[in-house]
Amino acid sequence: MKTDGGFSTFHYHACAHVLSARFTRPLQHLVEVQGATALSTNGGHGHASVDDFRFQDFITCRKGYSHVSGSKHEETGSHTTLVTAVAEGLNILDIITADRVVARLASSHPPENDEPEITLVGSKFENLRVAGCPVDVELDFDFFERLKTFDAVRKEFDKNAEFRKIAEDPFRTGDAIKKPEAHGVLLCSLVKSMKTSCPGVKQVGHCFVVPEFGKVFFGELILKHGLRTLTMIRFELGSPVSGDGTLVQAMANGNRFP
Numbered sequence: 001m002k003t004d005g006g007f008s009t010f011h012y013h014a015c016a017h018v019l020s021a022r023f024t025r026p027l028q029h030l031v032e033v034q035g036a037t038a039l040s041t042n043g044g045h046g047h048a049s050v051d052d053f054r055f056q057d058f059i060t061c062r063k064g065y066s067h068v069s070g071s072k073h074e075e076t077g078s079h080t081t082l083v084t085a086v087a088e089g090l091n092i093l094d095i096i097t098a099d100r101v102v103a104r105l106a107s108s109h110p111p112e113n114d115e116p117e118i119t120l121v122g123s124k125f126e127n128l129r130v131a132g133c134p135v136d137v138e139l140d141f142d143f144f145e146r147l148k149t150f151d152a153v154r155k156e157f158d159k160n161a162e163f164r165k166i167a168e169d170p171f172r173t174g175d176a177i178k179k180p181e182a183h184g185v186l187l188c189s190l191v192k193s194m195k196t197s198c199p200g201v202k203q204v205g206h207c208f209v210v211p212e213f214g215k216v217f218f219g220e221l222i223l224k225h226g227l228r229t230l231t232m233i234r235f236e237l238g239s240p241v242s243g244d245g246t247l248v249q250a251m252a253n254g255n256r257f258p
Contacts, residue, residue, distance in 0.1 A: 010072070010109070013227075014039040014252045016085040018050055018064030021245025023237075031055050031245065035064040039081070043070035058241065062089025070254070079109045081116070083250045085232075093241060095213050096233065100126035103230045103250040115226035116254060117148035120190060123230060125218070130208055133198030139219060140192035150225040153186060154179065163188075172205050183225045190219035190230065214238040227253035 018035030037048040049065035066085040073080055085103045090096070104122035109115070121141050128135045143163075147153045156163050157179050167186045168176040180186050189206035202209040207217045214237035222229040232248040 010043075010079045010254060010256050011041040012039050012043045012070035012079070012081055012254045013041070014068040014070060014081050014083040014105075014250075014254075016066035016068060016083050016103070016250040017048075017246075018066060018085055018087050019053070019059065019061060019245065019247045021055070021059060021235075021243060023055075023058060023241065023243035025242040026240065029055070031059065034061070035066050035085070037066045037068055039068040039070050039083070043072070043079075043081075045069045058093055058243075059245070060089070060091045061087050064088065064248075066250075073108075077111045079116075079254055081105075081107045081109075081252050081254055083252045084122075085248045085250045087248050090233075090247065092216075092233075092235060092247075093213065093237075095131050095210055096129070096216055096235070097132075098125055098128045100124075101128075101232050101248045103232045103248045105228055105230060105250050105252040107228075107252050107254065109254055109256075113149075115149050115151070118228045118252060119148060120144055120221075120228070120230060123190065123219075123232065125232070128218075130196050130201055130216070131198045131210060131213075133196050133201070135208075136193075136195045137218065138192045138194070139190050141190075143192070144190065144221075147223075150182075150223060153223050154182070157186070166205070170205060171207070186223040188221050188223065189217075190221050194218060212239060214242075224253075226255065227251070 015038040020033040021031040023029045035050040037046040047067040053061040064087045068083045070081045087101045090098045107116040107118040191206045217234040220231040229251040237243045
């Protein structure tokens with residue numbers, strides 16, 4: 001693509017993985033990244049999978065896979081990227097279970113735009129349960145379809161008090177952050193609402209706190225200029241098993257140079 005009398009190339013960037021974790025009690029063990037793939041800066045396609053994964057009885061996954069693709073749309077001149085991560089038959093300590101979890105990001109970077117437009121449509125939880133109880137999860141695609149760029153995110157931060165409340169303090173700690181700069185970062189969640197009737201389980205924002213298990217966060221979304229990172233499940237375990245991990249994560253962006 002010729003710009004300002006010179007030439008510009010597009011550098012693709014996309015990666016995904018099915019799961020990774022670190023346990024510190026009752027044993028110390030690093031679960032290496034499973035089902036991970038990354039896209040070449042030249043685009044193309046990549047794929048990885050994992051079958052019948054099991055670490056002790058802490059985490060099991062019947063099947064998981066990820067794939068990334070990047071190419072130029074010849075008619076529009078836009079550079080497009082697709083990144084997907086999927087886990088099927090997921091079980092974390094018999095507390096968090098799901099038939100299927102999908103993270104999907106698709107981006108389109110028109111030649112005239114400073115950053116790509118990124119959509120999250122297609123991400124989902126199927127038969128998500130906490131401690132055997134069903135979880136009713138609603139993902140807010142309508143809202144984030146209006147926020148396909150970071151510039152749109154910053155404008156929404158100014159005018160939408162509810163979004164500002166969530167983005168300023170996603171973990172409800174009481175320590176609010178300021179509006180991000182043009183190339184800053186925000187953390188929020190794709191989850192619009194989630195409900196469960198499970199006794200003893202407490203909800204705090206996009207997190208469930210489970211007694212003698214720990215915290216599990218759903219649909220976490222990191223927003224940056226030209227980049228989205230979606231983590232469908234993240235956990236912080238407490239006694240009697242301690243550790244942390246991420247499951248079904250996808251990241252996408254891309255940039256022109258110069």
